[in-house]
Amino acid sequence: MSWIDIPDGSPFGPDNLPLGVFQRGDEEPRIGAAIGDQIIDLTPIASAQHLESAQQFAQPTLNGFLALGRPVWSATRAWLLDLVNDRDAVEPHLIPQSEVTMLLPFEVGDYVDFYASEQHATNLGRLFRPDSEPLLPNWKHLPVGYHGRAGTVVASGTDIVRPSGQRKAPDANAPTYGPSTRLDIEVELGYVVGTPSTLGKPVSVDDFREHVYGVVLVNDWSARDIQGWEYVPLGPFLGKSFATSISPWVVSLDALEASTVPLPTQDPPVLPYLAGTKLVNYDITFEVRINGHLVSIPPYRDIYWSPAQMLAHMTVNGASVRTGDLYASGTVSGTEPNQLGSLIELTKAGREPITVDGKDYTFLQDGDEVSITAYAGTLHLGEVTGRIIPG
Template sequence: MSDECWLTVPDGAEFGTDTLPYGVFSQPKRGEAGARRIGVAVADRVLDLAGAAGRLGEEFAAVVDAPVLDPLLAAGPRMWRSVRRRVIEWLHDPGYRPVVLANLISRADVELHRPFTVADFVDFYSSEHHARNVGRMFRPGVESLPPNWRHVPLAYHGRAGTIVPSGTPIERPRGQRGQGEGGSPSFGATRKMDFEAEVGFVVGVGSQRERPVPVADFAEHVFGLCLVNDWSARDIQAWEYRPLGPFLGKSFATSISPWVVPLDALDHAWLPAPGSDVEPLPYLRSAPRWGLDLELTVRLNGYPISQPAYSTMYWTPAQQLAHLTINGAALRRGDLIASGTVSGAEPNQRGCMLELSWDGSDLVLLGDGSQRGYLNDGDEVSISATAPGPAGRRIGLGAVTGRVLPARG
């Protein structure tokens, strides 16, 4: 097998041969809108994974011949590594060229879908910079972090049924917006529509109930990552979250990227997590390499407005997984574990409009001269990310995009 890929991959391609993420596609232009297949993204094309595996008689052909990633997720780490290793071999050994070329499809000719069946959705609150900014806004004059924040990875349990694939339009939600005249709540479309730039981790192998998953076993259960936009209605959220957590202010829609990047593509991205002066409880003590060097970029109507750094996240995904299961809760195939808003120390690294505009008091200037406190109808938000790859290269992790539509009625 040659060290060089025989397939031409242009410089700057979103997905080179170091990434090879998995997704689900159909070909509506061929009248096959309902026929969904697992694909691997490479350069500007999609490799029909089942088509190539079937032609080559691969042992895993049946696992990837499905309309969702679910069977592959459930197959476990040994199978994940085997499939990825073979795809890399196909792209580096010219002997496989005829079969691969026969199963390559232009990405312009496919429609992408939600790549896996979402079982449960848990969204954490793991950025210290985000938590402190929120505290400064809404609890001025007191300690910005709650006393439990450095000891326990906080989270809320979201609604799996409202997780939608990238590109799905997001209708502005309606609800109770807080106290109006006379002290009664007002009702209507949110006036504070927001995004949250996040990273999601996709569980492949479940766990047994009452058997917590230790930090060290993270890679035995998690298949890969995707990008997440946890849309938020801040005025609805502010009215309802006391004394409990987020509910209708969050549950109307969460967007995920169409491509799931396998953990094995991130070998060069792991790094020590930020240190802490608070020793976590034993079950949360993490191996030093469970931090990730990911650089996110948020664009509003095509204009970059923020570059959050995931490397600053206080709680690691391995700690989140350990905490999620410590009470005996079981993991299920397709669980989505989101990081919470990714925010850095600098103003241009904040991961939501709430922080960027300081709750609407400091308007965000876009490249066309317009300003925003929160999102307007018609605004399009795109969140992309990159990570370190081999030989000093950076690999693309895809993007999640959504446009805000007016409220119904």
């Protein structure tokens, strides 16, 4: 790889090659692979080499490629790994990332958000139910989740408008309406569905890799004051649905294979449809920055529920998944104070401010920019960013 200049610390080495959708100037959006700080424009190379899936790389979303399924995904990765050694083929079609705009990488079909971190669920349980058990009775029997709003999943870099809604202070007699004053982040890992399933036929935990192509980074922005007033009894709604940001590059499960780790022990034992011999997690560490200042480093490896179990539970009632569906882990939090994946945890619901740039800090302010990056060993997963603007 000596012929490609890969800057030190670049998130995209030759063993990664994630796929995304880019647009240069007024050219048509199309699919590329990231390497270093450049993009390999795959359309002309695949066409010249008569690749069977070449026409899919000329599309403005990854959906057509995702629908081709696991054999094509694996063959494409093998092709990419060989391709980066072919200087004659690649060099004429390298484009600096600084010259393009990265777009939403796939058209999102449905969006589901889980609650898979035991540490996060325990932390929130202690905050909200200090006199009760932190985990509700169902939590260790099934991956708790809810359906979100696919239409407000946005590309990294999209400004986030501060949402307004009803909120009720604990000492108030009635709710008021206005901009959220407790705007928060949620650090998550998102799974991108490629191969659809059949309505009425659950997906087995052992078939996870046949349906899921890869992962993106997720910031599931949350308005805690709106959420706290509305969520009983039906769960999250307007406090979550205003925006969810995802990273522009989709990292394949094949690229992540070397970072798999065993699933933590699940006690009590799960029901048969959630049990399997291939259940794994990924050894991924996130870094969260607010206005450039590092505030947390949540670890993913100890997430209680595996992505295969999330998919199996999501479909056990016969619900189908479609190409482009996105499901996310829920907030990723660890056991240490600097491993918490949301401000509500980091600040004990605003009661104990953290220090950011030498100042006390609780929830997001207008103008704040949040950046979430992640890496699995030497394999980086890119970045998802968003800046808060007034409503």
